[in-house]
């Protein structure tokens with residue numbers, strides 16, 4: 001298939017800009033400063049101190065005003081305690097002369113961590129949890145929040161977003177501002193986005209580009225995964241730099257998006273092996289890109305051009321097969337594996353079975369797959385149907401969300417993201433006549449916590465501790481930022497949500513904080529509402545009122561060698577060393593293989609069924625004129641063609657091929 005047929009996945013030089021639902025630019029003191037924490041690999045960081053914080057707050061909704069101003073912030077060095085953080089401590093805290101503004105006292109709540117819940121109070125100062133316990137001695141001037149009857153939990157970590165992602169000729173509608181604002185509105189205090197280089201693009205350059213986009217806009221802390229979309233030595237070297245200097249510990253490969261992002265199995269193997277060497281976590285988008293390309297073409301030829309074609313071009317088996325293949329490749333490379341957006345029962349079953357076999361695999365269902373289903377692809381309204389198009393697709397089997405939730409509750413699947421990648425109606429309409437051109441992606445970042453509470457906790461499938469595990473703690477452990485994130489404990493970041501488990505809200509695009517004009521959960525009433533959200537010690541959701549600051553979030557480096565991921569990789573590898581049998585050398589006769597003079601076949605792969613040196617194609621001499629003897633076979637048992645080393649003739653383009661013409665597949 002001609003490469004240009006897939007060009008629409010690439011960012012166009014002048015991509016269609018998303019329409020911004022409501023933009024806001026107020027004074028942002030350090031919006032354009034470098035937000036990098038000092039990445040030393042030992043969890044130390046530099047914290048920004050923002051002066052005149054109150055001036056920079058946004059009350060939503062408010063009208064747009066001036067451009068952000070740049071203001072120098074004074075760095076403050078802090079130590080984040082490594083993994084042994086006391087759960088309960090009632091020692092008095094001497095506050096010194098710090099500003100009372102950053103002091104928060106949360107009393108009477110039920111604190112929920114992934115391993116226990118208990119009644120206690122929390123004292124926060126300068127963005128850090130300083131005390132957890134009862135009868136705390138609190139310095140004067142602290143803001144007190146009464147959390148009686150509420151759950152006090154770590155803020156959510158969304159492991160999978162695509163904010164302002166250049167994709168399929170356009171750019172996703174929610175950028176790092178509206179995306180992180182919406183995250184906070186829903187109780188999520190950290191997101192991890194994906195750097196996605198084009199084939200041939202330096203990973204480091206792409207990383208810097210994403211940092212440039214994110215640092216100025218993020219309202220909450222964020223981390224970055226990097227996609228590996230091509231493979232050579234440079235990519236391998238840059239992965240090392242990203243791990244050791246740039247705070248990246250996870251790399252995603254695509255088995256879909258043929259000719260654009262997709263890697264072949266051997267490249268995936270090399271990438272996974274490299275991840276293992278670096279003690280970084282390989283991630284995979286598991287769908288068979290070859291089959292999708294073929295099936296898309298067939299469906300278009302059969303006259304299926306609407307969003308339902310998207311679902312039918314990517315049957316469940318296509319996800320299941322790729323999941324099996326990815327797990328097999330990772331296992332052969334001795335690497336762990338993280339499967340992003342597990343969308344089908346069969347793919348979830350593959351992960352669950354692999355875990356029971358001892359393979360180190362993590363499965364990430366997403367809010368969309370847990371909260372709704374793929375029957376919407378058949379909706380009569382084109383926009384509604386297209387609004388549900390994402391890859392892998394939401395499944396038409398309406399029992400899928402409940403099944404995925406069951407597996408999540410029981411640790412067959414481990415943690416959740418959203419794959420938030422939103423497109424407005426006019427962007428989705430790029431594919432109005434051809435489903436393969438509908439930009440893939442849906443919302444979720446704002447609603448993930450409520451959806452999981454409603455379908456997981458309120459339904460009785462999981463308890464609040466498990467809720468914390470699947471919405472923050474396990475993500476923090478897997479991406480090696482625990483207990484800085486994902487835990488309510490002394491020394492942890494003050495990223496906290498005070499959650500009313502009984503209150504309800506009705507989800508709608510009319511009221512959500514995302515820039516996108518559509519919500520896949522439209523009209524759903526859910527239990528579980530964040531009444532207060534605290535990010536880095538700042539109250540951004542205050543009794544239901546959202547106040548965020550653009551650029552106040554920080555980049556959180558994710559160090560390699562997470563023990564949750566790599567804890568048993570070494571011993572597992574030792575126990576699976578190749579076996580060598582000590583034996584006497586063979587001394588008997590060896591059959592002689594004749595060297596042929598003519599047409600020495602240079603290209604030898606490592607395929608053991610190829611002869612050592614003989615020309616496998618020629619048992620007959622050349623003709624008198626030196627040409628190939630036409631009685632010879634043109635292929636060998638190894639699968640090689642006699643002329644495969646010859647330069648290829650340029651393809652002949654058939655403008656009207658038999659069976660019709662199509663313009664885009666993947």
Ligand SMILES: NC(=O)NCCC(=O)O
Nearest residue numbers: 162390391419421440441
């Ligand atoms: N998932 C999706 O449909 N869009 C975002 C890109 C990707 O993750 O495949």
Ligand SMILES: [Zn+2]
Nearest residue numbers: 160162340419
């Ligand atoms: Zn994604």
